[in-house]
Amino acid sequence: MRELITQTWSWWFSGAMIAGIMFFLLYFGQSFGFSSNLRTICAAAGAGKKTKFFDFKWKTQVWNLVFLVGAIIGGFIAKQFMSTDLPVQISADTISDLAKLGIAAPASLQPAELFSLDAMLSVKGFLILAMGGLMVGFGSRYAGGCTSGHAISGLSDLQVPSLIAVMGFFIGGLAMTFFILPLIF
Amino acid sequence: MKFIKFLILGIVFGIVMAKSEAISWFRIQEMFRFQAFHMYGIIGTAVTLGVIGVALIKKFKIRDFHGNPISFYPKEKSVIRYLLGGIIFGLGWALSGACPGPMVVNIGYGFLTMTIVFLFALVGTYLYGLIKDKLPH
Numbered sequence: 001m002r003e004l005i006t007q008t009w010s011w012w013f014s015g016a017m018i019a020g021i022m023f024f025l026l027y028f029g030q031s032f033g034f035s036s037n038l039r040t041i042c043a044a045a046g047a048g049k050k051t052k053f054f055d056f057k058w059k060t061q062v063w064n065l066v067f068l069v070g071a072i073i074g075g076f077i078a079k080q081f082m083s084t085d086l087p088v089q090i091s092a093d094t095i096s097d098l099a100k101l102g103i104a105a106p107a108s109l110q111p112a113e114l115f116s117l118d119a120m121l122s123v124k125g126f127l128i129l130a131m132g133g134l135m136v137g138f139g140s141r142y143a144g145g146c147t148s149g150h151a152i153s154g155l156s157d158l159q160v161p162s163l164i165a166v167m168g169f170f171i172g173g174l175a176m177t178f179f180i181l182p183l184i185f
Numbered sequence: 186m187k188f189i190k191f192l193i194l195g196i197v198f199g200i201v202m203a204k205s206e207a208i209s210w211f212r213i214q215e216m217f218r219f220q221a222f223h224m225y226g227i228i229g230t231a232v233t234l235g236v237i238g239v240a241l242i243k244k245f246k247i248r249d250f251h252g253n254p255i256s257f258y259p260k261e262k263s264v265i266r267y268l269l270g271g272i273i274f275g276l277g278w279a280l281s282g283a284c285p286g287p288m289v290v291n292i293g294y295g296f297l298t299m300t301i302v303f304l305f306a307l308v309g310t311y312l313y314g315l316i317k318d319k320l321p322h
Binding site: 067141150177181 | 188190191192193194195196197198199200201202203204205206207208209210211212213214215217218220221222223224225226227228229230231232233234235236238239242249250251253255257259260261262263264266267268269270271272273274275276277278279280281282283284285286288289290291292293294295296298299301302303304305306307308309310311312313314315317320
């Protein structure tokens, strides 16, 4: 019984839970879009004084910041009480592709080559984390949403702009995976 | 107290993201290399149920718990901002292996170096706000 919780959750159960979260947010009068929090935090930090884009009633978005805090707590609970610390079971093809880049087979959920303290303290490792975050933050606002806002909420409402954004996510993701990562590693 | 429901939903979201391994850089690589169904299954299930649910909400004019109609606002029509913004987002997603939600779930999970990714995502959002008017939309 406990295994049901500690093993990797199935795609169908996880997908259904995410849809459920979206519907609960709609029922509570809000909508599912995580990257809006980045704009809200900039606004709360006072960016609205100089930049019009951040001059809005950010306090109406506090519910989403609370959701963000919940997500951090959820990650903590998953790790402390619901995990076995087994390495993530990715396909053998991916393991061999990543080995060619010099990234070892999974020993946990994340590669030490990117997310260990040693990696972060190297110039290259720091730049990878920083550039990754920078592009996600810039791109999500330019596109008007991230995976939750466009791929889940937008596609559920059959919105063409969201479909274009998701196509963009994949063009960028494939370019990074097949052309840029081999140059970096 | 009115925020407690959002805290609980956030906690559930964090647990699901972690337990489905959607917060793993390895899983995102596996997805972009088309070498497993897992991530497509997660997003595909969510969207399939989402399409059905949203259609039902519209058909039966379901109201939220305040009694207001649940309304959906069409996003402004454009191609360039969604395509360019999406590409930049995708480049960052495949590099860091995390979109904004999974970034903070990773921090809670104990991958504290993800804090750097999150801080620079804030910087990226701020940069966008600064140069927004100079970009094609």
